[in-house]
Amino acid sequence: MDVLNALVVLMNFVIIPATAYGAQLALGALGVTLIYGILRFSNLAYGDTMAFGAMVTLLVTWALQAAGITLGPLPTALLALPVGILATGLVVLGTDRAVYRFYRGQKAAPVTFIIASLGVMFIMNGIVRLVIGVEDRRLADGERFIISAREFRDMTGLEEGLALRTSQGLTIVVALVAVVLLFRFLTRTRTGTSMRAWSDNADLAQLSGVNPERVVLYTWLIVAALATTAGVLYGLDKSFKPFTYFQLLLPIFAAAIVGGLGSPPGAILGGFVIAFSEVGVTYAFRRVVGYLAPEGWRPDGLLQLLSTDYKFAVSFGILLIVLVFRPRGLMRGTSA
Amino acid sequence: MKGVLKGVVPGPPVLFALVACLFIGTGVVYSWNTALTIFNMGLVSAIMALGVNMQWGYAGMFNAGIMGFVALGGLAVVVTSVPPVPAAWAAGGGQVLLGLAFGAATIAGAVLVWRRMAAGRLRGFAVAAILIAGFFIFRSVFDRGVAAVERIEPALTGYLGGLGLPVLLAWPVGGVLAAGVAWIIGKTALGLRSDYLAIATLGIAEIIIAVLKNEDWLARGVKNVTDIPRPVPYEVELQASAHVLALAARLGADPVTVSAIMVKLSYGGLFIVVLVALIWLSERALHSPWGRMMRAIRDNEVAAAAMGKNVGARHLQIFVLGSAVCGLAGAMMTTLDGQLVPGSYQPLRFTFLIWVMVIVGGSGTNWGAVLGGFLIWWLWIMVEPIGLSMMEMITAGMAQGSALRDHLLGSAAHMRLLTMGVVLLLVLRFSPRGLIPER
Numbered sequence: 110m111d112v113l114n115a116l117v118v119l120m121n122f123v124i125i126p127a128t129a130y131g132a133q134l135a136l137g138a139l140g141v142t143l144i145y146g147i148l149r150f151s152n153l154a155y156g157d158t159m160a161f162g163a164m165v166t167l168l169v170t171w172a173l174q175a176a177g178i179t180l181g182p183l184p185t186a187l188l189a190l191p192v193g194i195l196a197t198g199l200v201v202l203g204t205d206r207a208v209y210r211f212y213r214g215q216k217a218a219p220v221t222f223i224i225a226s227l228g229v230m231f232i233m234n235g236i237v238r239l240v241i242g243v244e245d246r247r248l249a250d251g252e253r254f255i256i257s258a259r260e261f262r263d264m265t266g267l268e269e270g271l272a273l274r275t276s277q278g279l280t281i282v283v284a285l286v287a288v289v290l291l292f293r294f295l296t297r298t299r300t301g302t303s304m305r306a307w308s309d310n311a312d313l314a315q316l317s318g319v320n321p322e323r324v325v326l327y328t329w330l331i332v333a334a335l336a337t338t339a340g341v342l343y344g345l346d347k348s349f350k351p352f353t354y355f356q357l358l359l360p361i362f363a364a365a366i367v368g369g370l371g372s373p374p375g376a377i378l379g380g381f382v383i384a385f386s387e388v389g390v391t392y393a394f395r396r397v398v399g400y401l402a403p404e405g406w407r408p409d410g411l412l413q414l415l416s417t418d419y420k421f422a423v424s425f426g427i428l429l430i431v432l433v434f435r436p437r438g439l440m441r442g443t444s445a
Numbered sequence: 446m447k448g449v450l451k452g453v454v455p456g457p458p459v460l461f462a463l464v465a466c467l468f469i470g471t472g473v474v475y476s477w478n479t480a481l482t483i484f485n486m487g488l489v490s491a492i493m494a495l496g497v498n499m500q501w502g503y504a505g506m507f508n509a510g511i512m513g514f515v516a517l518g519g520l521a522v523v524v525t526s527v528p529p530v531p532a533a534w535a536a537g538g539g540q541v542l543l544g545l546a547f548g549a550a551t552i553a554g555a556v557l558v559w560r561r562m563a564a565g566r567l568r569g570f571a572v573a574a575i576l577i578a579g580f581f582i583f584r585s586v587f588d589r590g591v592a593a594v595e596r597i598e599p600a601l602t603g604y605l606g607g608l609g610l611p612v613l614l615a616w617p618v619g620g621v622l623a624a625g626v627a628w629i630i631g632k633t634a635l636g637l638r639s640d641y642l643a644i645a646t647l648g649i650a651e652i653i654i655a656v657l658k659n660e661d662w663l664a665r666g667v668k669n670v671t672d673i674p675r676p677v678p679y680e681v682e683l684q685a686s687a688h689v690l691a692l693a694a695r696l697g698a699d700p701v702t703v704s705a706i707m708v709k710l711s712y713g714g715l716f717i718v719v720l721v722a723l724i725w726l727s728e729r730a731l732h733s734p735w736g737r738m739m740r741a742i743r744d745n746e747v748a749a750a751a752m753g754k755n756v757g758a759r760h761l762q763i764f765v766l767g768s769a770v771c772g773l774a775g776a777m778m779t780t781l782d783g784q785l786v787p788g789s790y791q792p793l794r795f796t797f798l799i800w801v802m803v804i805v806g807g808s809g810t811n812w813g814a815v816l817g818g819f820l821i822w823w824l825w826i827m828v829e830p831i832g833l834s835m836m837e838m839i840t841a842g843m844a845q846g847s848a849l850r851d852h853l854l855g856s857a858a859h860m861r862l863l864t865m866g867v868v869l870l871l872v873l874r875f876s877p878r879g880l881i882p883e884r
Contacts, residue, residue, distance in 0.1 A: 151640040153509075208870060220507055220639045224804060225873055227797055231866030234793065238859035355792070359651060362644045370640075414580075418659045425648035432637055432645070 115400035117269040121258075127388035128381075129277040129346055132284035135380030136339035137357065138364035139291065139373055140332045146308035146371035147328045148209070150222030155336060155361065157233035160354035161200060162337025163344045164241050166193030167248055174250065182252035184275065187283075190341055198333035204229050205329055213325075237351045248344040249276055269396075276345040287338055288377060291331065295373065300327050308371060360387065363424040367431045369438025378439055383424050391417040457812055457881050464819050471827065478702060481709040483826050484819075488716035489778045491818030494802040495723055496770030498814035501803055502883070503731065504763040505743035507639045510630075510646030512795035513653035514768045517626055518619030518775025519785045520657060523664045525615035526674050527607035530597065533662075537593030538605055541662060544587025551579025594662040604665045612674045616719070616776045623772020624765045626653070631761040650796060657787035664785055671784040677711040680704040712781055719777065720815070723770065727811045739763060740809070771799075793862065798825060801865050805872045807879025816881055824868070825861055832860035 137159065144152045152158075169189035179185045208225050254260075255278045258270025295301040300323065306314040307324045315321060340354060347353070364383045368375025393413035402408070415422065431438060454460075468487075472480035493515065500506045555575045562568040595603045626649075634645040658667050683689045683704035693700040730736050742749040742756050750756050779785050798821065806817020836857045843850040872879065 145640075151643065153643075208874075211874060220505070221873075221877075223507060223640065223643060224800070225870065227800060228866045228870035228873060231793070231797065231801075231862050231869065233866075235859055235861075235863030235866060238862065239856045242856070242859075356651075359644070359648050363648070366641065366644065416659055418655050419652070421648060421651040421655055425645075425652055428648060429633060429645065432641060433633065436637075 111268075111400040114267055114269045115397050117261075117267055117271050118396050118400065121269070121271045123385075123388055123392050125271075125273060125277055127385045129280040129342075130388065131381035131384030132280050133339050133343045133346065133380075134357075134360055134364045134384050135377040136284055136287060136335050136342070137361040138368065138376035138380045139288070140335035140339070141361055141365040142368070142371055142373060142376040143328055143332055143335070145365070147304060147324060148213075148222075150219045150226065151362065151370075153223060153226045153358070154204075154230035154233055156355045156358040157230050157237065157351075158197060158201060158333070158336045159340030159343070159357065160237045160351045161233050161340075162193045162197040162333065163248070163340035163349055163354070164237050164351070165196040166190055166337065166341045167241070167246060167344070167349055169193065170248065170250075180251060182275070183279070184249050184251045184345055186248050186250075186341055186345060187279070190338065193341060194334045194337045197337045198330045200233075201329045201333045202326065205325065210325075234351070234355065241351070243351055246349045248341065248349045251275065274346075276342070280342045280346055283338065283342060287335065291335075291373070294331075300324075304328060359421055360384075360424040363428040366428055367438055369440040372438065372440040375438055375440030382439070383427060386427055387420045387423045390414045390423045391420050454876060454880055457816070460816055460880055461812075464816060464823070467820070467823050467827075471823070475830075478705055478709070481706060481713065483823055485709060485713050485716060485781060486778070486826075487819040487822040488713065488720055489774050489781065490799070490802060490822040491815040492716075492720055492723060492774040492777065493771055493799045494806060494814035494818035495720075495727055495811060496767045496774065497799050497803045498767075498806075498808060498811065499727065499763055499770065500767035501800075502809035502814065503736065503739040503743065504760060505639075506635075506760060506764060506767075507643045508646045508764070508767070509643040509792075509796055510648075510650035510653075511771050511799050512790050512792050513646075513650030514623040514627065514771040515775030515778065515795050516650075516653055516657055516787065516790050517623045518616075518772040518777070519779035520664055521619035521622045521772065522612065522615040522673055522776050522779040523670045523785050524607045524622075525610050525618045526612035527670060528609040530602045530604065530606035533594045533597040533602060533605050536597055537590040537662075540590025541587060541594060541605070542590075544583055544590055547586055548579070548583040551575060551583060554579070591660075591662045599661075599668075602665075603668070604662050604670075611676075612780055613676050613715075615780065616773055619776025620769040620773040623775070624769035627765045627768030628761070631764045635757065635760050635764060647792070647796075650792065654787060654790050657785075657790075664787070667788055669784055669786045669788075673780065673783050673785065675783060676715060676780065677708055680708055683707055716777060716781075719773070724811055724815065731811060798865065801869045803879075804869060805879060807881035807883065809883035810879070810881050813879050813881035813883075817879070820880075821865070821868070824864065828861040828864045829858055832857040832864075 137155070140158075141152065141155055144150065144155070166186055166189045169192045170184075170186045173179070173185050173189060178188070180188055208229060209222065212221055212225060252275050255273045255275055256271065258272040261267075261271040262269075293301075295305055303314060303319040304324050304327060306317065307319055307321070311321075314324075343354075343357065360383050361380075364379035365376050366379070367382055368377070368379030391413065393411035395408055395410065395412045398408055398412055455463075468480050468484055471483060493511065496514075497508065497511060500508050555572050558575060559568065559572050562571060594605055597603060630646070630649055634642055634649075637645060657664060660666060661668065664670050680701070681704075684700050689704055689707065690700055693703040696703065738749070738754055739759060741752075742754060742759055746756050802817035802821040803814050804817070805821055806815070807813025833854065836853050840850040840853050876882075
């Protein structure tokens with residue numbers, strides 16, 4: 110039995126990566142759930158909105174790096190993030206003006222919005238490819254590790270190393286700050302309250318003097334901020350590749366639906382449920398069990414439930430289970 | 446919702462004539478070989494669009510997993526037509542089948558227990574226990590078989606191979622395979638609202654592709670299956686035949702080109718037979734009492750249910766039918782390509798592009814779907830060369846070798862996505878019922 114080493118392996122390969130990934134999914138799912146709760150449709154262009162925000166941030170990061178401005182140990186992208194958010198905000202407001210507002214005025218069916226968002230998805234995807242291409246690009250710079258595996262081993266004398274990458278630590282901190290800010294905004298400010306009222310009952314909110322265009326404006330701005338932040342954090346953690354953002358659509362929607370579409374706390378819960386299951390199910394637990402099992406009982410196999418390539422199957426499986434057994438999600442979203 | 450362009454868009458015969466002009470123009474300006482290549486995939490696209498139109502146009506269901514059914518059709522081609530690998534079957538074929546049978550039995554057992562036992566915590570535990578125990582036994586049986594199969598000459602085969610049947614037989618098999626999977630999906634996911642169905646089908650498609658990429662024993666995964674048997678002769682055989690050489694001499698053309706065009710024409714002929722049969726069947730279905738019932742359900746589910754129509758069963762039926770058509774088209778496409786490349790299946794190309802075809806062509810009308818299939822496919826291919834010539838015009842004034850010029854020229858390849866988005870949004874806004882609207 111070697112509980113400490115087993116714990117370190119588990120932390121290093123499951124808990125820390127899953128927490129960082131969960132925070133990214135949670136931010137993404139918050140955006141999806143806000144669009145659903147207030148604008149009442151599932152936005153298929155969301156993944157490409159994230160890609161767009163991350164792209165602008167990457168371009169500004171390059172400009173800053175070229176000008177010799179960095180954040181020292183922290184990634185420069187953090188400095189460029191506000192610009193990315195601003196640009197994405199302008200773009201999503203532009204698409205709302207050009208596309209969605211017309212259908213809102215017509216009181217079109219949700220599926221019309223989905224199809225419209227399909228068009229927006231094509232355009233945004235095209236713009237990102239036109240501007241930056243499809244190659245893999247590195248967004249991160251600065252110090253790579255907060256604690257590297259070797260430092261940890263030297264520090265504790267354990268056999269196993271524990272690495273905490275800057276991007277992972279940063280993801281968790283930034284996500285925490287963003288969530289606190291969002292919830293304070295939603296509960297403490299007048300605009301936030303009117304957004305929640307709108308999400309609960311749009312007609313009643315309008316009767317009570319809530320200005321619909323204002324609610325829509327703030328929703329899109331918040332969505333732009335969330336999508337860009339999630340996209341940049343994911344890009345810092347892995348790398349920036351336009352196509353991966355499209356593929357994030359599935360886990361992000363799964364997180365939002367599992368938590369309950371339209372419920373912000375549910376989106377956060379859903380993000381972590383999806384991330385931990387995805388990492389947990391596709392991780393080979395051989396080394397963890399190896400430390401825990403008595404001598405001679407060490408497993409031969411990898412102890413991996415599913416190969417990593419099936420991570421889609423995990424988010425999808427959870428999505429299906431929740432939809433079949435608890436159709437409104439874990440936290441009871443706005444609409445069944 | 447009446448479009449602004451009502452009265453501006455010409456009638457279907459004129460539209461089809463215009464699209465025909467596009468293809469003929471391509472033949473004249475570029476080459477007939479290119480035009481035929483685009484036309485053949487246009488035929489396949491039109492069939493996919495017909496399938497999607499059944500689900501969306503007749504019944505109002507948003508299926509975002511078309512790519513998965515198309516890929517299943519491709520799998521059917523491999524499973525049906527490629528010769529079997531006897532060594533692999535001897536090594537682990539039985540074991541793999543046994544494992545799969547055990548997996549299916551586990552799921553069936555769990556469903557049975559769920560149905561038979563009284564609701565409660567005990568039932569939950571029983572089902573979970575069956576599933577978990579079943580999963581581990583399945584993996585232990587199945588994994589050994591897979592390892593044995595994949596050890597047999599991995600560079601050449603490493604999979605079970607197919608049944609070695611004629612490749613044309615694979616087309617209906619593709620439809621049946623897609624229909625079977627659609628039935629399983631429909632049973633679980635069709636009760637969901639439109640948004641959820643979209644996300645669920647999006648996920649299923651990704652899983653089907655993940656299976657194709659990773660289960661090497663089935664269709665070699667990312668190592669791809671090439672050399673799929675062809676229903677038409679090879680170009681080389683044609684070039685050796687005296688008839689073809691005589692024909693080429695009479696036309697005053699190069700025998701290589703003539704043989705290539707002949708092969709494409711034969712594929713096109715086969716595809717046209719399928720397309721015409723499908724249009725005939727769909728038109729009959731759409732204008733039958735069944736078709737009217739489907740549209741009634743689409744337009745008002747509650748009213749249709751009140752009239753005694755079984756909405757759930759009809760939805761399942763149309764979902765299975767539409768998916769089967771997509772599977773058939775997928776099988777045809779893989780036959781045309783002569784290879785199965787799981788890595789080439791992208792949702793933008795195989796799911797959302799088909800959606801653009803249906804919306805632009807006119808949801809609810811079969812002719813609209815066919816028109817959209819040809820028009821959008823042509824656009825998808827031709828935007829690239831057209832975009833490139835436009836970029837060359839724009840950048841003509843710039844200095845040779847300037848970075849911006851190179852970037853603009855290089856990015857012409859990505860113009861197609863932008864164009865598709867703009868076309869979709871414009872049609873949706875100004876002619877929401879498509880080019881050939883439903884009456």
